[in-house]
Amino acid sequence: MSALTLEQFQQQVSELLLRHRSLLDVMTKFGQSGASVNRAVTKAVTECGCVELHARKQDFPDELEQAKSKLDHHLNGQLCEHCKDAIRSEIGRNLFYLSSMSNLLDIKLEEVLDQESKKCSTLGIFNLT
Structure with missing residues (x-):
């Protein structure tokens, strides 16, 4: 099975979208779906506990090359299959509305x-978007 392209996905979405044809409707659904992604990640931490957050102030090294190895992502553990499926589902809905x-x-x-x-290729590490 070949990988689905973004163009094919957009075409599929355009054929399926009947209920939310208004740009304002789609914008609000997109915002809600983004919040749902965040909520699913939060539930993985607070309800399931399969991952933990340990956030603190980060000290930035003087050398930019050291930053990748020295900076922490604040995440400990691995998502369980249930949480991973829930987050995938919410990301999928978010992609649909995007x-x-x-x-x-x-x-x-x-x-x-x-x-x-x-x-990203042009700006490299200086692409701070």
Whole structure:
């Protein structure tokens, strides 16, 4: 089975989207779906406990090259399958509404991804977006 392209996914979403045709509806659903992703991650920490957060002030090394190895991501543990499935589902819904909004605005996600990739390649570690 070949990998689904962003263009194919956008086409599939455009064929399925009937209920939320208004840009305002799609924008609010996209915002809600982003909040749901955050909530699913929070539940993995607070309800399940399969991952833990240990956040504290980070000391930045003087050398930029050391930053990648020295800076902590504050996350300990691994997602259990239940939490991973829940987060995947919420990310999928978020991608659906991102694709829907892109369709309504006539923006191709593949072009956005290419543009961001080029920016990352050009700016490297200085791409602070």
